[in-house]
Amino acid sequence: MHYFSFCCVLESLITCQQTLKSNMKKKFQCLSEGISKPGKPTYLNQIYTELYITEEESGKVNNEHEVIQIESVTWKPDRPETAIRHEDIFKPSPVRDEPIRTVMTKGVAGIGKTVLTQKFTLDWAEDQTNQDIQFMFPFTFRELNLLKDQQFSLVELLHHFFSETKGISRFEELKVVFIFDGLDESRLPLDFNNNEILTDVTKSTSVDVLLTNLIRGKLLPKAHLWITTRPAAANRIPAGFIGMMTEIRGFTDPQKDEYFTKKFRYKEQARMVISHVKKSRSLHIMCHIPIFCWITATVVEDMMNKEDGEDLPKTLTEMYIHFLVVQTKLKVIKYDGGTETDSIWSPESQKMIESLGKLAFEQLMKKTLIFYESDLAECGIDIRAASTYSGVFTQIFREERGLYQNKVFCFVHLSVQEFLAALHVHLTFIKSGVNLLAKEEMKSKDVEERYHESSETEMYQSAVDMALESPDGHLDLFLRFLLGLSLETNKRHLGGLVTQREESLATNKVTAQYIKEKMNNDLCVEKSINLFHCLNELNDQSLVEEIQQSLQTGSLSAHQLSPAQWSALLFMLLSSEKDxxxxxxxxxxxxxxxxxxxxxxxxxxxxxxxxxxxxxxxxxxxxxxxxxxxxxxxxxxxxxxxxxxxxxxxxxxxxxxxxxxxxxxxxxxxxxxxxxxxxxxxxxxxxxxxxxxxxxxxxxxxxxxxxxxxxxxxxxxxxxxxxxx
Incomplete structure (x- = not known):
């Protein structure tokens, strides 16, 4: 009888496992770059490129802007590092005898963390790898946020998300893996200091208490956990609870070349794009991020189809302006029934972009990257309008559905949010004279008074000051975009969306001089480098030209160089293509x-x-x-x-x-x-x-x-x- 009972339980487990695997295969087998394109599924196994995962030192938190972190990777040596294949993430390494219980993988936005966990899950579901694992439970913090105020036991939570397991009530002796994707998006407190200790998987409590006890190892101590996060949020979980810290480094230079070679039908086109990207340090750095390679390819492909022979974008701002133009043109043709020659800046398109820009700016100031209905309401966008925007601007703004059709919104990448935030500040000033970056005392004055008191120059100087004061550099890229939008050439690309103002040329010179004065202060290397990128967006190469002239004539003197000129020399040397x-x-x-x-x-x-x-x-x-x-x-x-x-x-x-x-x-x-x-x-x-x-x-x-x-x-x-x- 006992043997018969055991066989029934085993059969039930196998049935639940097979059903779960079948559903996970359906869920994770398809993927699209950027975001999903209806009717054009791309199979994950066909496009997946093995990402470079390395073991990192636990407990270190990098508070630099993520683009600066990516830039620092290009300065790192080719020293021997242990690369970890995704399927081996929990396996003992040569320096560890014990299996690892909890792994944290960090990486900047768009680097491929979510795709990595999806590939790990898909390989298991397709019986390719890790077949010693009996159950795999992939969660996202976006979905867990929606349950913040509800009570569950751990068993109930599993049944809630994975109904295939409702026939199982005991998981203690099973080999299971929990995946928690997107710690940086968590709105749960994760209060490790004050949350109650819980060991009973059948006792109901908050989702936050369940998570902290799972991570502590109080609940299901034999389970494995894999947590992904952007770098700045890595310290939300105490280092003592992390068995191994890993990092995704993104595309290497050969992988960038490989991506563009696969992306373009003709090899000559691919070679041209690769060569162009390498000439611009800003573009070359950003292409370490897979999704930026996709943005670049999208823009270049569109420009190659034109007959006017327009030059390819050389700066980040140019690239993102062209990306916005491409997506708006698609909207006009696909949804409005227009043609290639129609104006893309219809009143409806302008309203959508302005609404998305307002959302991008207000949420960037709060450091929020995912938006629920309450966040949209604060920006004056109702849920129906948000769904429309995500359906129309499918490659810019996206809608995701959790369980029971709860909606979560986000921009396709952090840099797109930063660009639209800068565009919102720029458009607001041009149309109304309001400086959204002014101090609070200025904001309390009426619009007309602010118009007279706040010039375009003051707005850019406010932005420079804000970016320099930010301890984590989260406004660095926003600043680059805002300054880039001041150029007349970039305004022309935006056509009917942006009207001209008289003072731009003089303003740019004053702003560039203000940046150089700031560079004469005692700034860290990362801040100085970002200010150089800002000068590049303003098309000001004077500092670099001064240093190049001194080097050519042999007149470089340490005692005569200003801090800004030292920064210029450092920027030149670090940006050099020479080994x-x-x-x-x-x-x-x-x-x-x-x-x-x-x-x-x-x-x-x-x-x-x-x-x-x-x-x-x-x-x-x-x-x-x-x-x-x-x-x-x-x-x-x-x-x-x-x-x-x-x-x-x-x-x-x-x-x-x-x-x-x-x-x-x-x-x-x-x-x-x-x-x-x-x-x-x-x-x-x-x-x-x-x-x-x-x-x-x-x-x-x-x-x-x-x-x-x-x-x-x-x-x-x-x-x-x-x-x-």
């Missing part, structure tokens, strides 16, 4: 000030020559920090003929002993080093013996004990040291 095999500081300025200003270039280079550059302890401290960085490319460092002394070498040694230091060659010839400095070097190499192969200490005074301590390392087979001078 950073070798960086020689003397080509620019043999000074400590120059080294400290150009440290990001040193970090990117594999061989760095700093000999005879008048360096001191201060440089050693900065270089030590760089040596211990996980993102440093430095393998060969020449510090010869600088008066570093023992005190400087000791500072350098704290970097040398770091497990992340992979320096192979170190030249310290003629640096006034004595026995004390040699002892510090020997100690550092004892802690980290794995990489340094060559050490040059000639023309120093190490004394006999110093020579002996280092010579012992040369003889020891545990050390990589091969050459000692």
């Amino acid at each position: 950073f095999e070798m960086f020689d500081l003397k080509k620019y300025s043999a000074s400590e000030e120059a080294l400290l200003k150009l440290l990001p270039v040193v970090k990117k280079s594999s061989k760095v020559i700093l000999s005879g550059c008048n360096l001191s302890e201060r440089s050693c401290e900065a270089l030590s920090s760089l040596l211990s960085s996980t993102t440093s490319s430095l393998r060969d460092l020449d510090l010869s003929n600088n008066d570093l002394k023992d005190s400087g070498v000791k500072l350098l040694c704290s970097g040398l002993m770091s497990p992340d230091c992979e320096l192979e060659i170190l030249r310290l010839s003629g640096c006034l080093i004595t026995e004390e400095g040699c002892a510090a070097l020997a100690s550092a190499l004892t802690v980290n013996p794995s990489h340094l192969k060559e050490l040059d200490l000639s023309f120093n005074n190490p004394g006999q004990p110093g020579k002996e301590s280092l010579a012992a390392l040369l003889k020891n087979p545990s050390f990589k040291l091969e050459s000692l001078k």
